[in-house]
Amino acid sequence: MIAPTPHRRPTLLGAHMLHLHHLVHDAFLGIAAFTLAAAGLVFAPQAAAQAASGSFSVGHRLSGEQVQALGKLQQVEIDGRPFQVLSTGTAANGLPLTTLINRSGVIGQTYHELVIANQPTANVRQRAAAALTGAQVKYYDQTDITIARFPALAQAITALTRIRAALPEAKVGLPITFEKPRLR
Amino acid sequence: MKSTSFALGSPVSVRHRVSAKRAALALLSCTALLLSACGGGNSATPSAALTSDPTALPQPQPQPQPQPQPQPQPEPISTCTETGAYACRSGETEPLYTFQWALNYAKSFFQTNADGGAYGGGFDLNVEPVHRLGIKGEGVHVLVIDTGVDLKHEDLKDNADYSMSYNFEAGGNDPDPMLTSDRNPHGTNVAGIIGAAQNGIGVMGIAPKVKLGGATLIIRSEEVQTSQNVIDALGGAGWSQKAHVINGSFGTGTDPEIYSIEDSPSIAALRGLKSLRGQKGTVFVKAAGNAFDSQDDGLECGSLQGAYDCTNPANDSSTLEPNVIVTAALNAKGQASSYSSAGSVVWITGLGGEHGQGGRYGERSGRTAAELAAGATGSGPTIFSTDIRGCSAGYSQKPEPEPNTDFMRGDSELMTGVKDNPNCDYSYMNGTSAATPTITGVVALMLSANPELSWRDVRDILRLSARAVDMGYERRIRKDLDVPLDKPYGARFDLTTNSFTTALGDKGDITAGARQVPMELGWVRNGAGLVHSNWYGFGLPDAAKAVELAQLYKKEPQRSRSSAQIVPSFKRVAVASSTSGLAYQKVTLLAAVSDSTDQIVDEFQLRLTGEAICLGSLGIAVESPAGTMSLLKMPLDHFYHREVADFEKYGLGSYAFYGESTKGTWKIYALASNPEFDGRPTCGAAPADGMTLPASASLVVEARTISQ
Numbered sequence: 001m002i003a004p005t006p007h008r009r010p011t012l013l014g015a016h017m018l019h020l021h022h023l024v025h026d027a028f029l030g031i032a033a034f035t036l037a038a039a040g041l042v043f044a045p046q047a048a049a050q051a052a053s054g055s056f057s058v059g060h061r062l063s064g065e066q067v068q069a070l071g072k073l074q075q076v077e078i079d080g081r082p083f084q085v086l087s088t089g090t091a092a093n094g095l096p097l098t099t100l101i102n103r104s105g106v107i108g109q110t111y112h113e114l115v116i117a118n119q120p121t122a123n124v125r126q127r128a129a130a131a132l133t134g135a136q137v138k139y140y141d142q143t144d145i146t147i148a149r150f151p152a153l154a155q156a157i158t159a160l161t162r163i164r165a166a167l168p169e170a171k172v173g174l175p176i177t178f179e180k181p182r183l184r
Numbered sequence: 185m186k187s188t189s190f191a192l193g194s195p196v197s198v199r200h201r202v203s204a205k206r207a208a209l210a211l212l213s214c215t216a217l218l219l220s221a222c223g224g225g226n227s228a229t230p231s232a233a234l235t236s237d238p239t240a241l242p243q244p245q246p247q248p249q250p251q252p253q254p255q256p257q258p259e260p261i262s263t264c265t266e267t268g269a270y271a272c273r274s275g276e277t278e279p280l281y282t283f284q285w286a287l288n289y290a291k292s293f294f295q296t297n298a299d300g301g302a303y304g305g306g307f308d309l310n311v312e313p314v315h316r317l318g319i320k321g322e323g324v325h326v327l328v329i330d331t332g333v334d335l336k337h338e339d340l341k342d343n344a345d346y347s348m349s350y351n352f353e354a355g356g357n358d359p360d361p362m363l364t365s366d367r368n369p370h371g372t373n374v375a376g377i378i379g380a381a382q383n384g385i386g387v388m389g390i391a392p393k394v395k396l397g398g399a400t401l402i403i404r405s406e407e408v409q410t411s412q413n414v415i416d417a418l419g420g421a422g423w424s425q426k427a428h429v430i431n432g433s434f435g436t437g438t439d440p441e442i443y444s445i446e447d448s449p450s451i452a453a454l455r456g457l458k459s460l461r462g463q464k465g466t467v468f469v470k471a472a473g474n475a476f477d478s479q480d481d482g483l484e485c486g487s488l489q490g491a492y493d494c495t496n497p498a499n500d501s502s503t504l505e506p507n508v509i510v511t512a513a514l515n516a517k518g519q520a521s522s523y524s525s526a527g528s529v530v531w532i533t534g535l536g537g538e539h540g541q542g543g544r545y546g547e548r549s550g551r552t553a554a555e556l557a558a559g560a561t562g563s564g565p566t567i568f569s570t571d572i573r574g575c576s577a578g579y580s581q582k583p584e585p586e587p588n589t590d591f592m593r594g595d596s597e598l599m600t601g602v603k604d605n606p607n608c609d610y611s612y613m614n615g616t617s618a619a620t621p622t623i624t625g626v627v628a629l630m631l632s633a634n635p636e637l638s639w640r641d642v643r644d645i646l647r648l649s650a651r652a653v654d655m656g657y658e659r660r661i662r663k664d665l666d667v668p669l670d671k672p673y674g675a676r677f678d679l680t681t682n683s684f685t686t687a688l689g690d691k692g693d694i695t696a697g698a699r700q701v702p703m704e705l706g707w708v709r710n711g712a713g714l715v716h717s718n719w720y721g722f723g724l725p726d727a728a729k730a731v732e733l734a735q736l737y738k739k740e741p742q743r744s745r746s747s748a749q750i751v752p753s754f755k756r757v758a759v760a761s762s763t764s765g766l767a768y769q770k771v772t773l774l775a776a777v778s779d780s781t782d783q784i785v786d787e788f789q790l791r792l793t794g795e796a797i798c799l800g801s802l803g804i805a806v807e808s809p810a811g812t813m814s815l816l817k818m819p820l821d822h823f824y825h826r827e828v829a830d831f832e833k834y835g836l837g838s839y840a841f842y843g844e845s846t847k848g849t850w851k852i853y854a855l856a857s858n859p860e861f862d863g864r865p866t867c868g869a870a871p872a873d874g875m876t877l878p879a880s881a882s883l884v885v886e887a888r889t890i891s892q
Binding site: 057058059061079081091092093095097103104106109111113115117118138140142143144145147149171172173175176177178179180181182183184 | 330370406420436437447452471615826832
């Protein structure tokens, strides 16, 4: 079912003594087939080749040289943090998606989803409706959470500022995923 | 060093309740000690774990505050009123029960097929007394967020709840993993450990009458894990709000995460769980991780692999939330599973076993008689459960399953002529992924006995019922490696040479200017009289005790604690740099923070933001006002391999101070090792002299105490 871990150190109890969780995880690592290029995204020109090879998966860390080789990328600032935009467009599931590189060279992605927490959804409806214009909004009444998904990253960044102003007591963020959870 | 003086976190509006809460805590603390001394009711459960080797305990800490007071024992559970073919009986009705050592070690196949390298502890969860009273999880809904669950399986279908399920890849409410691109059996195995039915076939779950749902969220299709889907699964959607307990046998932790609710939909959703289940809070049980001896996937420990855990469960920021019950794994030897991640956010220990590679059922250690005679240990059994149906899918499949044992191939015969697993519908699995559902199962039994328990009650009862295991483990020398280690886990680590010395360390070694520190403190008794371990949390629960306590809470509801908990903001307590004395290869007191409030500690948390500092060479220890020392981060960890030099709001936490007073001075130490390891710098900012931080380096330390 799952291939053995090839790089297991022999200091363990023989190379055959493999953890199932490692094996499962290796199956996850075998997903180089995940290619953003196939997902309808627009890449910076120098990045297209690497995208096709599947080297832009979430969590992958690029060296400084690798980032430099990508050429001049669009810069964005989210919550005071600088990012370079690797690609933007629509994912295979039809959702808007932007792939970013943080200052450490780690690749992350966002579906342009603003998360508003610690705030009754009624307040969000009343006081932040204007800032949510154009977004697909889902209200979680029982847990005081609202999610707003914007077509473009720039819209989400603008809305972040506006919602914070409208709801200063709320916890509002534009989460970027830098690592996908693994089975344990 | 920077010294500040203010309360950690915001003032809490319920201070007037502190005295009453403290009195209640004292009672519960005493209960814990009494129960620990009494041990489990199962003969297979060593009952004298806490007292069998008293010298293994650390030296007494400063006088516990408050003083424990006498506490009545919970009354025995009432008589069984269950009806039906399997009424008031435990797993003896199921043909594969003999392999389920986690439920009854003494009666298991493994007890009578002993291999000295694989067995010896004899611990189990002591669930049979609960089953015999007819308490089997009825009325409790458990959601497994995983790879999906084969709810049509013969041993799961009677407990399936499709209205509590969702398939994020295929759409619809059938979480069948075969409908996903992964076809991964992980979630089906997890579900069976919790709630495989008692029906005369296959295995039996710990809570065989729970209702089970599945969510296919942890699959390789990256497009599944949107913020919306994460929140939907974690109590946001109507179907997930049906869950009373959620099992999370997954996690992150390769790179330092930003710990804030604004940056993590998981944190937002987890905090929202507290308001569900009729304001009692949905219980969330999560795996600690499998990276203790990892060499894989960005979690490499280098040449010190196996000597200590160079990773940290806290690297998954969701484990820092108090309503996440972080679960480590124990093997059939009664010792931590070789892979089980260790850290100060571990709350409890479940049963996960080892690798199951040897023998017909994974029962052999893989060692020769001569090796065993020389004291070697090795592998051992894992956790048996349900698998995706059929011999062409799942862990058990032909022709070469992994592990490739007779049972996994479907060829084994415990009774001649009768195949144990003829259709490959059952398999076994290890990992904290397997240990976590053993705890989830116990939680389901507790909630079945008393549905009014809040998430905090559940967490406390797990702790109160727990047994300290593997006493003195910090003095043990690892013997399951081909090249055995020659120094104990608790040996002092030299911050200059990045190597272990032969001397056993203790908390007294962690002082400003020191150059050798222990990497493991073992079981630590804190100022409230509670014992905690980075390896085991508060220990291994005893299900019978846990259910007795759940019933006691029902009888005396004033014991229950509200689901609401204030999480104060972090406060900056230090900005360290070379000019403030922070340097590699030594211990530095980062801050001595005076807290003037007098509340009861739930969790102490830190958040670090660094520039030009090798995070992989930076350890953190915290000493409470009561004198309890806790290692929150190792001075050499896998971040060296990631060459992390800049990090923001990287979170750490510890439950070692649980129950102590917040009042007094908290000391936060940096344990910085040599930023060169295995012949290369641990990050690009490593100084040439190996000691002096660059002028541009800074470390911002924030702290808070979350009170009970």
